[in-house]
Amino acid sequence: MLEGVEIFKRLTPAERTRLAAMSREQRFAKGQTVFRAGDPADAVWVVRTGRVHLMKFLEGGQAATTCVMTPRESFCCLPALDRQPYPVNAIAATDTVVLRIPIAAFHDLLQRNPTFLEDALGVFCERLRQVEHKSCMLYDPVERRLAQALLTLSGKFGTTIPLTKHELAELAGTTVETAIRVLSDLKKRKILSSSRGSTTILQPAALEQLAEA
Amino acid sequence: MLEGVEIFKRLTPAERTRLAAMSREQRFAKGQTVFRAGDPADAVWVVRTGRVHLMKFLEGGQAATTCVMTPRESFCCLPALDRQPYPVNAIAATDTVVLRIPIAAFHDLLQRNPTFLEDALGVFCERLRQVEHKSCMLYDPVERRLAQALLTLSGKFGTTIPLTKHELAELAGTTVETAIRVLSDLKKRKILSSSRGSTTILQPAALEQLAEA
DNA sequence: CGCGCTCCATGATGTGGATCATAGAACTCT
DNA sequence: AGAGTTCTATGATCCACATCATGGAGCGCG
Numbered sequence: 001m002l003e004g005v006e007i008f009k010r011l012t013p014a015e016r017t018r019l020a021a022m023s024r025e026q027r028f029a030k031g032q033t034v035f036r037a038g039d040p041a042d043a044v045w046v047v048r049t050g051r052v053h054l055m056k057f058l059e060g061g062q063a064a065t066t067c068v069m070t071p072r073e074s075f076c077c078l079p080a081l082d083r084q085p086y087p088v089n090a091i092a093a094t095d096t097v098v099l100r101i102p103i104a105a106f107h108d109l110l111q112r113n114p115t116f117l118e119d120a121l122g123v124f125c126e127r128l129r130q131v132e133h134k135s136c137m138l139y140d141p142v143e144r145r146l147a148q149a150l151l152t153l154s155g156k157f158g159t160t161i162p163l164t165k166h167e168l169a170e171l172a173g174t175t176v177e178t179a180i181r182v183l184s185d186l187k188k189r190k191i192l193s194s195s196r197g198s199t200t201i202l203q204p205a206a207l208e209q210l211a212e213a
Numbered sequence: 214m215l216e217g218v219e220i221f222k223r224l225t226p227a228e229r230t231r232l233a234a235m236s237r238e239q240r241f242a243k244g245q246t247v248f249r250a251g252d253p254a255d256a257v258w259v260v261r262t263g264r265v266h267l268m269k270f271l272e273g274g275q276a277a278t279t280c281v282m283t284p285r286e287s288f289c290c291l292p293a294l295d296r297q298p299y300p301v302n303a304i305a306a307t308d309t310v311v312l313r314i315p316i317a318a319f320h321d322l323l324q325r326n327p328t329f330l331e332d333a334l335g336v337f338c339e340r341l342r343q344v345e346h347k348s349c350m351l352y353d354p355v356e357r358r359l360a361q362a363l364l365t366l367s368g369k370f371g372t373t374i375p376l377t378k379h380e381l382a383e384l385a386g387t388t389v390e391t392a393i394r395v396l397s398d399l400k401k402r403k404i405l406s407s408s409r410g411s412t413t414i415l416q417p418a419a420l421e422q423l424a425e426a
Numbered sequence: 427c428g429c430g431c432t433c434c435a436t437g438a439t440g441t442g443g444a445t446c447a448t449a450g451a452a453c454t455c456t
Numbered sequence: 457a458g459a460g461t462t463c464t465a466t467g468a469t470c471c472a473c474a475t476c477a478t479g480g481a482g483c484g485c486g
Contacts, residue, residue, distance in 0.1 A: 082338035135348030
């Protein structure tokens with residue numbers, strides 16, 4: 001199963017079974033906390049089934065989702081690398097099974113295997129670029145932020161995205177109400193349709209146009 | 214001189230002279246462009262004298278400064294690492310001398326020297342955390358963003374920060390007018406003082422309080 | 427010296443989106 | 457089936473900030 005995970009793609013079968021042997025599956029019910037921001041980073045994680053949201057809790061009880069992790073995606077390699085505490089909270093957004101890879105196993109690999117280091121570095125650069133991109137859409141209006149969020153989600157889920165309006169709002173950095181307003185406007189314009197708990201993209205092209213300039 | 218640069222700190226004298234030999238100094242007048250976003254990344258840069266701003270140009274002619282680089286700081290290691298184009302524009306904010314280290318020299322070092330790889334990775338993690346932190350203050354009010362900007366600048370310049378209000382505004386992601394309004398308010402509260410082209414922090418503690426919760 | 431430029435400052439007005447309030451629709455659990 | 461809960465929806469109000477407009481203060485330059 002590790003084979004399908006980007007960062008572990010080029011491990012040898014032997015390394016993979018060794019890694020798997022050191023790791024444990026863990027089950028979380030919807031809404032449970034996988035780890036909290038500030039916790040010491042003692043593991044790298046891979047989603048097996050379900051969905052995990054990485055999120056910040058801001059003062060005033062608002063929550064901002066920084067990233068939605070879906071099956072075969074790994075997260076929190078950074079804290080593992082520099083041995084700093086987790087910078088975000090990880091919450092199971094649905095019933096979820098994750099693989100917990102102890103940090104020791106990760107470092108073990110890093111030291112033995114220069115190819116792995118390369119791959120890790122690659123994943124890493126990718127992530128940095130993502131974050132930088134996200135941070136510069138700080139100034140964009142809500143519609144564009146939502147459009148972007150939907151597009152990146154469609155990369156993970158396909159054209160039908162199984163998130164509630166509330167979750168979309170948290171991801172776009174806005175409130176449920178305005179998210180709903182914007183989305184129903186897009187619905188009127190036939191760019192997407194939506195039902196309880198999911199929205200589906202009808203015109204990806206139009207959405208991309210909104211997302212860009 | 215390379216000795217003072219964080220990422221090159223642990224090079225041997227021999228490596229440093231070799232690196233220096235492959236590099237070139239380059240001079241830019243105030244306002245000149247060092248490189249543009251989208252250009253292929255063919256070098257890593259170190260500021261020798263002056264000041265370089267990394268910035269994005271948004272539609273509508275607005276500019277956002279993502280980072281202010283001062284002497285002994287290196288920038289654009291990321292593009293060098295993953296061989297992707299520069300993600301930002303680099304503009305000389307004053308008359309400036311920079312050291313231009315060709316990407317080949319950088320990769321050469323990476324391959325030969327595992328200690329260097331470690332250091333590079335460290336600088337890198339640091340940067341990722343910075344960016345993530347910045348991106349989550351998306352929701353903060355202007356006053357807090359400005360306070361944060363001033364504090365990180367005071368780490369580079371000391372208590373007196375030689376930037377115009379306009380530059381501060383670009384760094385805090387707001388307009389000159391509101392930056393000026395907020396700053397003059399802080400001035401009234403004796404937290405800082407300012408003159409043409411510079412502002413100095415009088416009460417770092419008070420500023421930190423504004424910057425946090 | 428006077429002209430022009432950049433920087434600073436402050437007031438007037440407009441607006442995107444948060445907040446508050448309310449309510450119906452759909453799903454869940456007993 | 458009924459009760460509670462989550463999700464969706466929409467209207468009314470409010471506010472932080474952008475935008476527009478204008479004027480003055482410091483500084484360089486012909």
